[in-house]
Amino acid sequence: MDLRELNEIRPRIVNLHEWSYIFYVMPKQTPLKERHQANRAVFGEEDGWIMPLHFGDPLREYQAVRSHVGLLDLCHRALLCFAGPDRVSYLQGMVSNDVKKLAPGEGIHAAVLDIQGRILADTRIFCLRDFFLLDLREPLKEKILTHLNRYLIADDVEITDLTGRYGMLSVQGPMALLLFKELFPDRTAPERELGHAVFLLGDDEIRIACSTHTGEEGFDLLVPITNLLPTVSLIEAMREKFSLSWIGTQAQELLRVEAGIPRYGFDMNEENLLLETGLDNSVSFEKGCYLGQEVVERIRSRGHINRKLIGLILEGNQPAQRGSVIRANEKEIGRVTSSILSPARNLPIALGYVQRDYLQPGTPVAILSNGKMIPALVSALPFHPQAKRG
Structure with a gap:
């Protein structure tokens, strides 16, 4: 282990029987780290993973996605496989969306809830002929595996946990x-959200799904880890023709918030x-019973919720801090969950929860951030006019 790797180790403190022990947790690394280094990436840790924050200029990367392709x-996502004769009925009872209606080649967004109807994870579920694939953020994997088991x-x-056997690109x-x-001249792309199929790229089979993470049109590529680098090379060969750029996590965050896509651990x-x-x-x-369904149905039948995630457009030129208090009529009505300086709006924007009396777009509120009161307006989502919400 060299000095650079040693510096990436993060200490954790655990109290056990009144003793304090220090142990070290090595952050996980994308299998494409060396390729990113060759592209002059600047790295940072997010959710226990060392990932490329940017490749020199986050704003240029943002514009690449809005104007061309990124x-x-x-690869910091997890993949679980569900097989067996009871897989449909089991998943139908464990997630919030209708797995039973899926045909091979189709997919859905779904949430895993606890018995109180609270969100344990947001997921994507892909139906294949003999099994389902469930995709989610890797830091949630162990919690969800424990819950499901x-x-x-x-x-x-x-x-079966397939994490590490596949890499994901988008x-x-x-x-x-x-x-x-250009990559598949004789094939038709999946058109429906989370529609998917197997394609031959070079000599390798990969699964491609229609999906957005940015509000723009997009496709996710699920690639066997042994074929990941050759697949990247084939896509990078299109760099000049399509003005393609690698996109770091900082630009991804700008794109995500503008598209109004909530992120687990931040916005929920x-x-x-x-x-x-x-x-x-x-x-x-319309589906039958599932864990947490009673609470979901009770809220729906009541006709309203007590609070909801909304958009906010701020005055000034500084985004709000996460957790900043949202106020109206001299009282606290919610909190900010994500905030950025939006390149599309050239203004600070935010996601946050407010009480139901303040959900109407155009409602004036104020955000207390860094000791300053920032005027803001409630906004509909997404912020970006052409954005699709995944």
Whole structure:
């Protein structure tokens, strides 16, 4: 282990029987780290992963996605496989959306809830002929595996952790479809959100799904880890023709917030009810019982929720701090969850929760951030006019 690797180790303190022990947790690394280094990436730690923050200029990377096409490293996501004769009925009872209606080649957004209807994870589920694939943020994986296995009693289902066997890339931007057609001239791209199919790229089979992480058109590529670098090389060969750029996490955050896409751990967590988050495409009100469904249905039948995630447009030129208090009529009505200086608006914008009496776009509020009161207006989502919400 060289000095650079040693410096990436993060200490943690654990109290055990009144003793303090120091141990070290090595952050996980993308399998594309060396390729990113060759592209002059600047790295940082997010959610226990060393990932490229940017490749020299986050604003240039942002503009690449808005104007052309960008390439995202999503290898810090986890992948679970559900096989066995009871896989449909089991997942149908464990997630908020309707797995039973899926045909091979289709996919859905869904949430895993606890019995109180609170969100444990937001996921994407892909249906294949003999199994399902469930994709989620890797830091949530162990919690969700423990939760799912707790309810796996008599069902004939095998859950396999495929994390590390595959890498995930994504091409995002208005030229993503043109790039796809260049790579696969004889094939039709998946058109429906989370529609997916297997394609041959070079000598390797990869699975491609229609998906946005930025509000722009996009496709995710699920690639066997042994074929990841050759796949990257084939896509990078299109760099000049399509003005393709690698996109770091800082530009991804700008794009995500403008698109109004909530992120687990930032804009939602185990304290949030599903219907508060605006993830309307993650729930079915027609399917049968599932864990947390009673609470979801009770809120729907009541006709309103007590608070909801909304957009905010701030005055000035500084984004608000996460957790900043949102006020109206001399009282606290919510908190900011994410905030950026929006390149599209040339103004600070934010996501945050406010009480139901203040959900109407155009409602004036104030945000207390860094000791200053910032005037703001409630805004509809997404902020970017052409953005698609994943």
